[in-house]
Amino acid sequence: MKVIYIFICAIMMISCSKSPEEELGRLMLKDYPNTNNLYSYFIVIPGGGCDGCISGVEQFVKENYARRSVIFFFTNIESEKVLRFKMGTEILTSKNIVIDKDGKYSLPNKYKNSIYPIVYELKGNRVSQVSFISPNGDDVMAKLYNEFQNNPEFSIDINKYIEGEAALPVKLSDITDSIMYIPLKTPKGLPVSLVQSVRISPHYIFYLDNNQQLFMFDRNGDFIRMIGKRGAAPDEYISLSGFEVDDSESFVYLHDFQRNRILAYDMKGVLVKKLPLSRQLLNLTSFYNDQFIGFVPKFYSNGQEAFYMIDYNGEIKDSIHLEKKTKSLDKSSTDLFKMATLDFNKYLLFTLPFDNSTYKLSPTGHKTKYFEIKQGKYQLPERIGSNVKLYNENLTKYIFELNTRTSSSKVFIDFFYNMENYRLIYDINQNRLFEVSRGKYRKGIYNDIDGGISVWPAMIKNDTIISIIDPSAIENLETVNESTKRLYQSFMLYDNPVIQIVGIKKILKVR
Numbered sequence: 216m217k218v219i220y221i222f223i224c225a226i227m228m229i230s231c232s233k234s235p236e237e238e239l240g241r242l243m244l245k246d247y248p249n250t251n252n253l254y255s256y257f258i259v260i261p262g263g264g265c266d267g268c269i270s271g272v273e274q275f276v277k278e279n280y281a282r283r284s285v286i287f288f289f290t291n292i293e294s295e296k297v298l299r300f301k302m303g304t305e306i307l308t309s310k311n312i313v314i315d316k317d318g319k320y321s322l323p324n325k326y327k328n329s330i331y332p333i334v335y336e337l338k339g340n341r342v343s344q345v346s347f348i349s350p351n352g353d354d355v356m357a358k359l360y361n362e363f364q365n366n367p368e369f370s371i372d373i374n375k376y377i378e379g380e381a382a383l384p385v386k387l388s389d390i391t392d393s394i395m396y397i398p399l400k401t402p403k404g405l406p407v408s409l410v411q412s413v414r415i416s417p418h419y420i421f422y423l424d425n426n427q428q429l430f431m432f433d434r435n436g437d438f439i440r441m442i443g444k445r446g447a448a449p450d451e452y453i454s455l456s457g458f459e460v461d462d463s464e465s466f467v468y469l470h471d472f473q474r475n476r477i478l479a480y481d482m483k484g485v486l487v488k489k490l491p492l493s494r495q496l497l498n499l500t501s502f503y504n505d506q507f508i509g510f511v512p513k514f515y516s517n518g519q520e521a522f523y524m525i526d527y528n529g530e531i532k533d534s535i536h537l538e539k540k541t542k543s544l545d546k547s548s549t550d551l552f553k554m555a556t557l558d559f560n561k562y563l564l565f566t567l568p569f570d571n572s573t574y575k576l577s578p579t580g581h582k583t584k585y586f587e588i589k590q591g592k593y594q595l596p597e598r599i600g601s602n603v604k605l606y607n608e609n610l611t612k613y614i615f616e617l618n619t620r621t622s623s624s625k626v627f628i629d630f631f632y633n634m635e636n637y638r639l640i641y642d643i644n645q646n647r648l649f650e651v652s653r654g655k656y657r658k659g660i661y662n663d664i665d666g667g668i669s670v671w672p673a674m675i676k677n678d679t680i681i682s683i684i685d686p687s688a689i690e691n692l693e694t695v696n697e698s699t700k701r702l703y704q705s706f707m708l709y710d711n712p713v714i715q716i717v718g719i720k721k722i723l724k725v726r
Contacts, residue, residue: 235322235323235326235328236322236328236333236345236347237342237345239259239320239321239322239333240257240335240342240345241342242319242320243257243286243288243320243335244257244337244340244341244342247286247313248340249337249339249340250339250340252339253283253284254284254285254286254337255284255285255336255337256284256285256286256334256335256336256337256359257285257286257288257334257335257337258272258276258285258286258287258288258332258333258334258335259288259290259320259321259332259333259335260272260273260276260287260288260289260290260332261290261291261321261322261329261330261331261332262289262290262291262292262293262298263291263293263330264329264330264331265330265331265332265348265349265350267350268330268331268332268348268349268350269332271348271356272332272348272356273301273302274577275356275359275360276302276306276312277302277303277306277577278562278575278577278581278583279363279368279583280306280309280311280312281309281311281368281643282311282363282368283311283368283369284366285311286311286312286313287311287312287313288313288315288320289307289312289313289314289315290315290318290319290320290321291315291318291321292314292315292316295314295316298314305623328347328349331347331348331349332347332348333345333346333347333348334346334347334348334355334359360581360583363583363584364581364582364583364584365584366584367572367584367585367586367587368583368584368585368586369586369643369646370586370587370588370589371586371587371588371589371626371628371641371648372589372648373588373589373590373593373614373628373630373637373639373648374589374590374591374592374593375589376639376648377593377614377632380648382639382648382649382650383647383648383649383650383725384649384650384725385640385649385650385651385660385661385723385725386660386661386662386663387660387661387662387663387664387669387670387717388663388664389649389720389723389724389725390640390660390670390680390717390719390720390723391664391680391717391718391719391720392664392718392720393664393717393718394662394664394665394667394670394715394716394717395715395716395717396702396706396713396714396715396716397420397432397434397435397436397713397714397716398436398705398706398709398711398713398714399420399422399430399432399436399438399709399711399712399713399714400432400436400437400438400709400711401430401438401709401711402438405438406710406711407422407424407428407430407711407712408424408425408426408428409424409425409683409685409712410422410423410424410425410673410683410712411423411424411425411427411455411457412457412458412674413673413674413681413683413714414458414459414460414674415434415676415681415714415716416460416464417434417464418433418434418464419431419432419433419434419439419460419464419482420432420433420434420436420714421442421458421460421467422712423455423457423458427445427452427454427455428441428445429441429442429443429455429458429467429469430442431467431482431484436714440483440484441484442458442467442469442480442484443469443478443480443484443486450486450489452469452471452473452474452478453471453472453473453474454471454472454473455469455470455471455472456470456472456496456497456498456499457470457498457499457500458470459499459500459501459507461501461505461527464482465481465482466479466480466481466482466487466488466527467479467480467481467482468480468507468527470496470498470499470509472496472497472498475491475492475495475496476489476490476491476492476529477489477490477492477499477507477525477529478490479527490528490529491529492509492525492529493531494509494511494523494531495511496509496510496511496523497509497510497511497512497555498510498555498557499525499557500557500558500559500563501559502524502559502563503563503578504578505526505527506524506525506526506527506532507524507525507526507527508522508523508524508525508557508563508576509522509523509525510522510555510557510565511523512555512568519536519537520536520537520555520567521534521535521536521537522534522535522537522555522565522576524580533580535576535580535582537567537582555567555568556618556619558620558621558675560621560622560675560676560677561623561677562575562576562577563575563576564576564585564621566619568597568600569595569596569597569600569601571587571588571589571590571594571617572584572585572586572587572588573585573586573587573588573619573621585621586626588617588619588628590614590617593612593613593614593632594613594614595609595613595614595615595617596613599613600615610631610633610634611633611634613632614630614631614632615630615631615632616629616630616631617629617630618630620672620674620675621675622675622678622680622719623643623678623721624642624643624644624678624719624721624722624723625640625641625642625643625719625723626640626641626643627639627640627671627672627675628640628641629657629671634655635653635654635655636652636653636654636655636656636657637652637653638650638651638652638653638657638658638659638671639651640660640723642722642723644721644722645722645723649723649725651671657671658671659671659682665696665698665699665702666696666699667692667696667699667702667703668684668688668689668692668703668715670682670715670717675719678718678719679716679717679718679719680715680716680717680718680719681714681715681716682714682715682716682717683712683713683714683715684706684712684713684714684715685712686706686707686710686711686712686713689703689706689707689713690707
């Protein structure tokens, strides 16, 4: 009887004992409880071991570090300095990154699986599954990428806002502490019209206006030269969809849509390369590692939208096809120029026509859903948005002309609904919507700093808003601030647009 009792106790002890990875999961949940279902995954990355496995997960962290549903644990760190060099300070200071210097969240060194990253799948405050990322295991990374491709990092619900949910008003001092003004100065007889696109590099400002003229200024706004010339001659461009400047400030690349080519100019305005493209691109922007990325709509790719990666010699290096082919398209009613919105700012963001989601595209071609804008019954169907007659008949039913600009902590949103223009700011860290303006006319963020003209991003670069002031707005400015009035009067000498540069605070605090 005593032998049976001892045997039963031994069996119970064996069955109740936990594996090292299970014990580690319990410890992490104790220190980082998941009672409110905030997290879907804990991912542990050891400081050494299977180099290929670890580097793959490190790349995954770079692409997904801001995702709230995951905590990444870097453990057994040999050198924090080396880790910071590999991953970057911004990533390692993120709220969901844990740097475990003491090896608290690591497996024992003698344990055979201690050299592999671990993925803990969570259900509430318990671990539902443990997987090791190893050369011989299941493709855990592919599963994660597939899930994150369809699940956004965050959602913005403007459906509730339209139906009456309050959004706090916001003013410029809630966003920034100061404004820099750069008036664009050109010789007499060379006016600058409204902006089509603008790029600011460390030493120059490049401004493409609505007349398809590309101006080059220094950082004080003094005119340097024109880049390229519009016309029908072989070395001229017919129609520009946009342009880019390389990081070394060596070349300016113009996308001549009509002739389906890229024109490369040096900083002296000399045409040095003409790069013919093998695919008809609708628009183009910078991509990682000295490349461009271009959008090919359905009409130019047999009913299948796609992106093409192109090097600085104009050669296609890779492509990403985004959806199944469309069986038939009514060319008589579809707007050919419904293009994807491309925004390269630390990482590439893109939004497809008639899609409510914005996606991230990594240097390795992984597509993950960054955020979605919930529009509910107000979301514009493609069959209406692509048909001029139906478009005009439904202006009071759906959200039209939805556009976003994104910084690391904010999403700037504008759209047209029920004959009114809306402008909103979503604070990612606070998960809160703020109202900038709503009404017949589009208005920017109210300028309570110097009483000058309101601000709205034409582009965002490195958490800095680039906003453009129309000369007509300067003429009609009413302000009680005398110093601002004198400043704006000095701008009228040139009768050109003025650039506003505004740094964005990390936290939006409405006072």
